[in-house]
Amino acid sequence: MEKTWRWFGRKDKITLDMLRQIGVEGIVTALHDVPNGEIWTEEAILDLKSYIESYGLRWSVVESLPVCEAIKYAGPERDELIEKYKVSLANLGKCGIRTVCYNFMPVIDWIRTDLRHPWADGSSSLYFDRVRFAYFDLKILAREGAEADYSPEVLAKVEALDRTITEAEKDELIDSIIVKTQGFVNGNIREGDKAPVSIFRRLLAQYEGIDREQLRENMRYFLAAVMPACEQYGVDMCVHPDDPPFQVLGLPRIVTSEEDIAWFLEAVDNPHNGLTFCAGSLSAGAHNDVVKMARRFASRTHFVHLRSCEILPDGNFIEASHLGGRADLVELIRIFERENPSLPMRVDHGRTMLGDEKMGYNAGYSFHGRMLALGQVDGMMAVVKNELQKQIIL
C-alpha cells in the first residue's frame, strides 16, 4: 500500500520536509480554510497540490470534502449544496486528485472523552469512557429523553459522578467531546467558539424526527446524485465509518457495521461508491469482526486507516498499540496488499509521547506517536510483501 500521512496544510507544525524523512509517500489533506459547503476551486486545489509536489510528495487523498448537515438531514438547500459538492469533485478530478474521503455522521464526527489517557510507560492515548459520555449527554447537554438510552447501572454511575465532578472537569469533558476533536476536522464547532454546548443543542435539533431509515435514504440520495460527476472525472468516494460505531446522543448512525456497509454499497452499486476502511473505528464496536469485513469489502475499499482499539470489560475503549488490540493489522495488511498494492494507507492517530504533549498538535495527530506507528506498520508491510512474493515464486 502507499504510505500516506494526514497533514493539515501549511499551518501544520509537522512539515513536509519532516514527512519525507520518515518514508511518507503520499499526503492526505483538505482545503481546511474553505468553509463547509463552498466550492473548492481548481486554483486553490492546484496551489496546494504544487506546494506538496515541490517536496517530492503527492496529494493522494482528500480527507475530507465535508458533507453539509443540510445534505444529511435533507434541508431545503440540499440540492444546491449537492451541486456545489459535484463542482468540487469535478475540480479535484481535473487536478488529478481522485480519492475523496467524507463521512455521513450527523452533527458530530469522531468522539472521545479523554485525549490523554495515561499509559503505564508515561505516554498517553485517546479513550472513550461510557459513563463520562453519558454524563455529558444527561447532565451537561441535558438532552430530553436521554435516560432511556442508558442502562440503570450507567445511570447510577452518572449520579455518583455528579457528586464528585468539578467544574474544571466538566469543561474538559465538553472541550474533548465537542471542541478539540471537532474543530480541526472541519466540524461544526471550532476552538474559540463561545457557548459550544448551545451551538451543539441547536445542531441536534435539526435532526428531530430523522431516524436510521430516513438518514439512509438521504445518504442514498446524495451518493446517487454525485456518482455521475465521479464517473466523468474518475473520482472515488470513500465514506469513513462512524466513530465510535454505535448510536449516540439520540442521533442515527448508519455506517457502523457489516450490514450497514453492505447496505450503502448495494444501495448505490457503483465502483466509485466505496469505503474508507478505518480499522480503528470499526474495531471499537464489539459487534464488528474487522478481518471478516476487510475480506468482504476489500474490492470496494479506496483508502485504509490503520489503527486498533481494545474494548475493555466495562465497554470503554482505548486506542491500543498498532501491534495489538482487536483489529489484527497484520492480517488486514495481507488482505489489502493482495487486493491492491497501491491502495493509499495512513496510520490513523498515534500515542502522545516523547514531548508531543507540548507541541499543541491536533488530538490524536501527534508526531512521535504516529511516526512510531508508521515504523511498525512499515515493518508489517515489508513482511507481508515478502510473504506474498515467496508465494508467487513457489
Ligand code: DNO
Ligand atoms: C478522525 C478522523 C475523522 C475523519 C472524518 C472523515 O481522526 O478519522 O475525523 O477524518 O470522519 O470525514
